[in-house]
Amino acid sequence: MALAASADAPRSRPSVADETLLDALAALTPEERLRWNDRMATTVLELRHGFAAAEPDHVARPAGGERD
Amino acid sequence: MASPPQSLTTLLARLAASGTDFLLVGGLAAVAQGAPLTTLDVDVVHRRDIDNVERLLAFLASVDARYRGRPAGQVLRPTREALVGDGHQLLLTALGPLDVLGAIEGGRDYPSLLPESVAVEVEGQLVRVVRLEALADLKRAATTAKDRLVLAILEDTIRRRGGG
Numbered sequence: 001m002a003l004a005a006s007a008d009a010p011r012s013r014p015s016v017a018d019e020t021l022l023d024a025l026a027a028l029t030p031e032e033r034l035r036w037n038d039r040m041a042t043t044v045l046e047l048r049h050g051f052a053a054a055e056p057d058h059v060a061r062p063a064g065g066e067r068d
Numbered sequence: 069m070a071s072p073p074q075s076l077t078t079l080l081a082r083l084a085a086s087g088t089d090f091l092l093v094g095g096l097a098a099v100a101q102g103a104p105l106t107t108l109d110v111d112v113v114h115r116r117d118i119d120n121v122e123r124l125l126a127f128l129a130s131v132d133a134r135y136r137g138r139p140a141g142q143v144l145r146p147t148r149e150a151l152v153g154d155g156h157q158l159l160l161t162a163l164g165p166l167d168v169l170g171a172i173e174g175g176r177d178y179p180s181l182l183p184e185s186v187a188v189e190v191e192g193q194l195v196r197v198v199r200l201e202a203l204a205d206l207k208r209a210a211t212t213a214k215d216r217l218v219l220a221i222l223e224d225t226i227r228r229r230g231g232g
Contacts, residue, residue, distance in 0.1 A: 016217065017224040021104040026229065030100040030188035030197070034077040037099045040106040041074040 076110050079131070079163035081191035086127035089115040091185050092197045093172060093206075095218070100188055101200045103225040105218065109165035113198075114151070115178040116170055121151045124168070131161035173206045200226050 015022075025033055076096060083090065091114075092100065095107030114124055128146055135144040136158050146157050146168065154170035154177065171177040184202035187194045200222055207219040 013220075015224045015228075016220040017104050017228075019224075019228070022102070022225060022228045025102045025104055028102075031077065031190050033099050033102060034080065034096065034190060037096065037106060038074045038077055041076065041108050044106060044108065045074065 074108070075163045076107075077190060079110055079161060079166060080195055081193045082131065082163070083110075083112065083127055083166075084190065084193035084195045086123055086130075088123045088127055089120050089178065090124075090196070091178060091181050092195055093169070093181070093203070094167070097197045098200060098203055098218075098222055098225070100190075100195075100197050101225070102229065103200065103221055105221060109167055111167045111169060113169045113172060113176070113178050113181055116152050116154075118148075118152065121148055124151060128159065128161070128166075128168075131163055131166075133159045133161045133166065136160045136165060173209050176206070200229075 025036070028036065080092065080096070090112040092111070093113055094109075094111030095103075095105050096110055098105055099107060114120060125146070125148060133146060135146070138144055146159060150157055151168065151170070154175070156170070157168040159166045159168060172181075181198055181202070182196070185196040185198050187196050189195075204219060204222040204226065207215050207222060210216075210219075
């Protein structure tokens with residue numbers, strides 16, 4: 001049933017996922033994919049931490065302010 | 069203070085090494101099967117009989133598990149009573165966030181999901197992972213924009229894997 005539901009998805013729909021990344025991940029073992037996620041998650045958290053630390057420089061301008 | 073490196077792979081392997089029966093679900097289950105997603109926690113559905121819950125409790129104590137989102141200084145630990153129920157225990161461990169789920173969408177619990185899982189090896193341990201097709205079916209019942217985006221990525225991954 002699950003496979004049939006997947007086959008029902010429109011084949012002409014453009015991919016949402018990055019196809020290069022899909023192929024690269026397909027070539028890895030499950031453990032290698034999990035370690036890839038660990039690296040990505042660490043990067044996301046570092047970015048979040050960096051943005052939070054720099055908050056005074058990233059505060060939103062008030063509504064109605066000039067746009068770039 | 070910099071964020072510590074994430075060790076979700078090791079968290080998962082150590083949970084498996086504890087002898088606890090569980091299934092990996094959620095984003096990390098999709099990642100393990102090739103979906104290009106990034107997730108910041110481990111989601112598992114555990115078997116809720118008392119022997120398994122005791123093993124899970126011992127493991128959780130070994131990784132200093134406590135509930136996330138508590139005020140500073142107010143540490144709350146998961147209990148046996150919570151883990152035998154079908155609720156969601158959203159925990160932080162020494163190795164990263166861990167969501168321990170008694171049941172997920174549609175009341176799906178360990179026995180009902182087990183036939184839809186496959187085994188993968190992680191750090192020498194066998195981990196049972198709910199199949200991509202079943203993960204996609206679960207997402208089809210969800211309604212948020214994020215869930216719809218994840219569903220599209222899961223469907224792309226299934227289609228690519230099938231060569232379609």
